[in-house]
Amino acid sequence: MSKVAARWQFGAARRTAVLVAAAFALKTLQRHLRRAASSPPPLLPPPPGDRRTPAVDAEFLRQILQLARFLFPRLLSKEVALLSLHSVALVSRTFLSIYVAAAEEIRFWLLVAIPATFVNSAIRYLEGRLALAFRTRLTERANRAYFAGETYYRVSHMDGRLANPDQSLTEDVTAFSQSVAHLYSNLTKPVLDVLLTAYALIRTARSRRADAGGPVALAGLVVFATAMVLRACSPRFGKLVAEEARRKAHLRYMHSRIIANAEEIAFYRGHVVELRQLQKCYGAVAEQTNLLLSKRLWYVMLEQFLMKYLWSGSGLLMVAVPIITAAGFADSELAPGTQMQALVSERTEAFTTARNLLASGADAIERIMSSYKEVR
Numbered sequence: 084m085s086k087v088a089a090r091w092q093f094g095a096a097r098r099t100a101v102l103v104a105a106a107f108a109l110k111t112l113q114r115h116l117r118r119a120a121s122s123p124p125p126l127l128p129p130p131p132g133d134r135r136t137p138a139v140d141a142e143f144l145r146q147i148l149q150l151a152r153f154l155f156p157r158l159l160s161k162e163v164a165l166l167s168l169h170s171v172a173l174v175s176r177t178f179l180s181i182y183v184a185a186a187e188e189i190r191f192w193l194l195v196a197i198p199a200t201f202v203n204s205a206i207r208y209l210e211g212r213l214a215l216a217f218r219t220r221l222t223e224r225a226n227r228a229y230f231a232g233e234t235y236y237r238v239s240h241m242d243g244r245l246a247n248p249d250q251s252l253t254e255d256v257t258a259f260s261q262s263v264a265h266l267y268s269n270l271t272k273p274v275l276d277v278l279l280t281a282y283a284l285i286r287t288a289r290s291r292r293a294d295a296g297g298p299v300a301l302a303g304l305v306v307f308a309t310a311m312v313l314r315a316c317s318p319r320f321g322k323l324v325a326e327e328a329r330r331k332a333h334l335r336y337m338h339s340r341i342i343a344n345a346e347e348i349a350f351y352r353g354h355v356v357e358l359r360q361l362q363k364c365y366g367a368v369a370e371q372t373n374l375l376l377s378k379r380l381w382y383v384m385l386e387q388f389l390m391k392y393l394w395s396g397s398g399l400l401m402v403a404v405p406i407i408t409a410a411g412f413a414d415s416e417l418a419p420g421t422q423m424q425a426l427v428s429e430r431t432e433a434f435t436t437a438r439n440l441l442a443s444g445a446d447a448i449e450r451i452m453s454s455y456k457e458v459r
Contacts, residue, residue, distance in 0.1 A: 150263070162220070166213060177279055235248070274447070398441045
């Protein structure tokens, strides 16, 4: 009887020791898991090949050509057709702008309002269709590469350089497609606007026997000085926006990780740690957004001062001086009493037309500079 009691006590002691050891091991494992989860995985740095500072150089042009070959694989394609229609709409809008600027009567101005509004709407529609076509082609290529050779498994379990492939395959492709389509609109039409507006202004000045050399030199000097100042003071908006997108993608990845591991988080009562992680990730996003907004505050102030006020003052000089000094306005066959009235009327009409054309050209140059800022 004593042997049975001793054996029972020994077994109970052994079971108690095993339970204590298991509880201690579980507690230690839980502590280590919480400590490891308290610091979220850091934002992954960009690949070494992407650390080069973005710039409009030979490498940029080479990448644009490679992208064009992929987006437009053949001449007879849907993308080429949309691009052609979009180009026709942009050119039509340029000629309509010049016609509206030179319109002398209100009835002609109202007559062109209906086709002008239709062309404006068509430009936005075709730009959206072009962006959708680019997105479709890029998505198809990215999905084929993602599922080729079990890449989807390697990205998630064997390679940690891309923590959020869902963000890259969806949001990043969409944003890139829209940026490419918008960049084409912001470069093609403004360049054509500048050329046609400059031609119209020079032709008008020569028809009135006015010297166009001084205004052209002043315009070139002002635009060149503005471009140099903005280039020297411009932050790297492209890198700032890319970093903001990367932090947003990391925040989205943290949410998806919580959804995937909800059972383990609830079992170990790790909701406090996960909440701290989400708050830290959102704080990083808010910090980058505040940095971007603060950079834009001072840059936009400088940009508006140069392009709105300095260009307006220079434009008035460019328009007023040739009109005042021109000798081809008044008709010498008019009576003396009506010659001065005709002279003032002609100069006022020429001043209004030239000012409208110059405003259109300045707006086009501003959009070209804004496109360069987005590329950087």
